[in-house]
Amino acid sequence: MNLEMILEEFIISYGLLSIFILVALEYANLPLPSEVILPLIGMVSFGYDLNIIEVIIVSTLGGIFGSLINYYLGYYLGDPIVVYIKKKIPKTKKSIKASYHFLQKYDKISVLLSRLIPLARTFISIIAGVIRMNVGTFTIYSSLGILIWNSVLISAGYIVSDNIEMIGLMISRYSILIMIIGLIGVAIYLYKWKMKSKVIEEECSTGGKY
Numbered sequence: 001m002n003l004e005m006i007l008e009e010f011i012i013s014y015g016l017l018s019i020f021i022l023v024a025l026e027y028a029n030l031p032l033p034s035e036v037i038l039p040l041i042g043m044v045s046f047g048y049d050l051n052i053i054e055v056i057i058v059s060t061l062g063g064i065f066g067s068l069i070n071y072y073l074g075y076y077l078g079d080p081i082v083v084y085i086k087k088k089i090p091k092t093k094k095s096i097k098a099s100y101h102f103l104q105k106y107d108k109i110s111v112l113l114s115r116l117i118p119l120a121r122t123f124i125s126i127i128a129g130v131i132r133m134n135v136g137t138f139t140i141y142s143s144l145g146i147l148i149w150n151s152v153l154i155s156a157g158y159i160v161s162d163n164i165e166m167i168g169l170m171i172s173r174y175s176i177l178i179m180i181i182g183l184i185g186v187a188i189y190l191y192k193w194k195m196k197s198k199v200i201e202e203e204c205s206t207g208g209k210y
Contacts, residue, residue: 007037011044019055020062023150027066029122038150042157052158056151063146064139067125071138074129082130085123092123099127108137115145 011018019041026032038059045055073081086093102110102124111133114124128138 007040008044011041012048015050016054016058020058020065023059023062024066024069027063027125027146028069029126034149034153038153039157039160042154042159045154046158052155056147056154059150059154060143060147063150064143067142067146068135068139070123070125071129071135074126075132075135076129078130082123082126085126095122096127099123103127103131103133108133108141111138111141112145115142115149121145121149 007022010022014021022032022037022041023034026034026037041055041059042052044050045052082096086096099114099122102114106113111124111128114121125138125142
């Protein structure tokens with residue numbers, strides 16, 4: 001029995017609770033790739049007539065829960081946990097570096113964007129905890145990114161049903177599209193931030209408005 005059959009049996013047996021658990025584990029960095037789990041959840045939802053809206057909501061809550069687990073691991077254990085992960089799993093170095101880069105360059109909006117980009121999404125929660133990002137801000141931006149990512153992949157599985165090849169193609173095209181949209185969003189955000197900073201500098205140089 002392969003992994004997909006085991007996951008399918010688990011979802012069939014325990015319904016929405018199993019979906020919450022599986023997605024929480026994936027977002028807590030267990031080796032359960034969302035690109036497999038989420039479309040599979042969509043397929044099972046279609047095959048067993050589960051409410052797709054309820055499935056997406058529960059999966060989003062599971063993603064938030066798993067992300068918060070990692071956030072607090074980073075928050076309380078700090079850099080040593082990052083060093084430990086890189087030492088034990090060397091192939092994670094690239095993902096961790098990408099997560100740091102996103103947070104340093106794009107601040108809180110990076111939490112949202114990273115959820116949509118496979119390379120950076122894996123360890124963003126731990127890094128956000130390590131740098132002690134405000135937990136409310138982290139949760140809000142994570143929730144938006146998780147909702148988008150989960151909705152697209154679960155819906156792909158639900159609509160396409162058992163055509164794995166087509167789902168893979170959709171995910172590939174979607175990832176490229178979302179990166180383009182994300183870069184446009186970041187450019188707009190940085191432009192507004194730059195203009196705001198310029199106004200503040202001008203006010204300071206003239207001694208304020210009054």
